[in-house]
Amino acid sequence: MTVLIENCTLFDGEKTHYKARLAFVEGKVIDPNQAGTCQTIDFAGDWLVPGFIDIQVNGGGGVMLNDQPNAEAIQTIASAHRRYGTTSMLPTLITDSAEKMLALADVYRHSAAELPSVLGIHYEGPHINPEKSGVHEIRFMRPLDDATRISCRKVLDAGGSCLVTLAPEKLSIDDINDLSAMGCIVFAGHTNATVDIIRQAQANGLDGFTHLHNAMRAILNREPGAVGAALTSDCWCSIIVDGHHLHPDIVRLTLSARQDHNKMILVTDAMGTVGATKKSFSLYGNTIHAVDGKCATEDGTLAGSDLDMISAVKNTVNQGQVSIETALKMASANPAKLLKREDLGHLKPGARADMVRLTPSLYVKSTWVQGEAEHY
Structure with missing residues (x-):
């Protein structure tokens, strides 16, 4: 009816x-x-x-995708985030084994038609820089390999979007170009790249930046780094606005520098604690606690977030000093455009x-x- x-x-x-x-x-x-x-x-x-679109979701509802790369887990994660306005997403596998990447691609290929909220897969790593590893497990980091190429191809062939977060300085220009030519969305993240390396990568298929400012080379007066490149170019940038990953002044500065907000995207980088009563979990054998909205290891290293998307929208209005409409676009219309989904985001x-x-x-x-x- x-x-x-x-x-x-x-x-x-x-x-x-x-x-x-x-x-x-x-x-x-x-x-x-x-x-x-x-x-x-x-x-x-x-x-x-419009329903919110989150392109970086590691978990939800007490489930972590790295622990359970299967259709049931993905449905649990999607259901947990829907309560907070997220109607579609890219489930995100952080740095892990080749076998797990391939398994997740197969799950998506076989289940995509049954998961309308799942628009593809985000592989955050494993081709990142150990110097900017954050909570990612260094032993799984490696050069671009056939496992990644095959995994991406399976996701793309199933009609999904495939976002790959990588460190440009750890790959060749041909590698970046090949991923882009394949149809992947290529973002820089967990990177120590200089501005010159970033510029060269941007000329050869690099589309944007994952959780801008976090786990990347910051701005210095004679070396703008990845952040400087992001703030001075027409590229996609995702940001985590939870009050922990970024100081409110940095949120405001970033949105002021990027006055055209049409390529700014809100992400949660959410862990399994979102939508769950239990606020601790294990990742790579490390215990992660969510306290006051902050996910961190026992030594204080940030480990994703306990953020939901409607909170990210409200935080962006308050911390970024932008309109509700701008924040809503960053959570819906902008990611839809990135993913080339003309049926979403409006x-x-x-x-x-x-x-x-x-x-x-x-x-x-x-x-x-x-x-x-x-x-x-």
Whole structure:
């Protein structure tokens, strides 16, 4: 049946419309003037916004993808994040064995049709720099190999997006070019690359940066590094706005430097603690604790986050001093454009009906994925 939503504050991915209407049927947004016989929902002024797209999700609901690279675990992770407005994502495998990368690619290839919230896979590593390893396990780090190429190809052949985070200084220019030519999205992360190395990589297929500022060479007066390259070029940048990974002044500085926010993307880098009651877990044999929203090892090393996407949106408004619309775009329209998903990130006729209902104070009340609702 056609559903008609009335009296909503509609952010369509570009603009906000007040006392607006939106209709959808069979999982697609349609012109509300063509709704005909329908079920009507009065939003009483609540927000209706595009579903959030998180391109870096390591876990959720008590599950870590590295521990359980299977379809059931991916569904658990997606369900945990949906409660916070994330209607689609790239499950993220951090640095691990070739066997696990291949296994995850096979899981996606066989299960993609049954997982509408899963848009592909993000391989964060293993081709990163041990000098900027963070919580990643150094013993799994290695040069680009056939396992990565085959894994990426399987994901792409199944119709998914494949994002690879790597350290450009640890690969050849031909390697980066090959991944890009294959169809992968190539981001720099966990890198100690100089600005010159980054510029050369950008000219040969490097698309952007993973969790900008974190685990990469910072700006110095005579060596701008990866951060300097990111802030002075027209590239994609993801950032973690949880109050722990970045100081609020850095968030504000970054968004000020990148005044065109159309290629800035919010990510959670979430661990299994999001949507779970247990706030500790094991990774590579290390115990990770989530305390006050911060995930860290016992020696204080940051280890992903305990962040959900609606919190990231609110934090970005407050810390970045940007509009609600800008923060919403960073969580929806921008990642959709990165992934070349013209059916996502907006709520205009023809869009997939992936949506979030928010109170005026930005509390998630309901979500829809392909028109199927969950209420909270």
